[in-house]
Amino acid sequence: MPELPEVETIARRLREVVKDKRLKTIQVLREKSFQGNPDLLVGSTIIDISRRAKILNFTFSNDLHLLVHLKMTGQLIFVDAGTRVGGGHPTDDWVNSLPSKHTRVVIDFEEPGTLFFNDLRVFGWMKVVDQAGVDQEYGKYAPDVNTTEFALQDFQEKLSKRSQPIKVALMDTSIVSGIGNIYANDALHLAKISPLRPAKSLSSKQVKAVYLAARAVIEKGIELGGATIKTYRTVDGLSGDYQSVVRVYQKESQPCLVCSTPIIRIKQAGRSTFYCPHCQK
DNA sequence: CATGTGCCCTGCATGC
DNA sequence: TGCATGCAGGGCACAT
Structure with a gap:
């Protein structure tokens, strides 16, 4: 579920409440959700919480790390005396x-x-690794969209080799990390580029527009604490506000914010794509 | 190497 | 009510 802004928000919130806390017990209720030996963390203290791509990294005082990927339906909730x-x-x-x-x-x-x-669907995972394990995990992913390592020139070069739709390329973690379905859709709407366009067909000016738009929507997402789509309630400390400014994601048939043309929904690579057929060319 | 598809799981909304 | 289908904010293995 969560994309970069949501995971970043969780990292920031949890840092405030679990940093410097010492792990007393860890219970694995579903084997599939945990890799490695959880007992290696018992008695150790969390000294930092960071994020790379959509992975959370709890660094412990014994130099081990607890990596967490929430995938589609994961949640991390810290509970303390009612809060x-x-x-x-x-x-x-x-x-x-x-x-x-x-x-x-x-x-x-x-x-x-x-x-x-x-984690409702059990796609997510936690794993205990050492620094080499962290490097190995991080090594699977292209640079995060919100960093200087994500360079326009590299982006352009990678896209020039792809005939697949730009929407699909934006969600490919070997091209750039952190962009999931919400922000891929919104970035293309902001950039006024059709999700159907083969990646290699974009002009350099259009690539730049997509690059800047992707960074912009992700930044906005972080600023608003991520998106809480499809929820009927706001919960302090858990929800975000990006959904209040979302451009096209899950807005089928609703008027485009720019031109009022109804938003269209199609399927690409097994995922729903939303776009404005008038604004996005 | 690039691309397409199925699949990992569970639950909900919809339609017959 | 029961049942089938499609869909869900991710990413992997595998075939081609």
């Missing part, structure tokens, strides 16, 4: 008592508080 902080896929588990039937891993700290990893 909840975190985020991820919005479900009733945001407000229901935890653990729930979707809770896969429970982490208790010596200090007050518990961190729940919930």
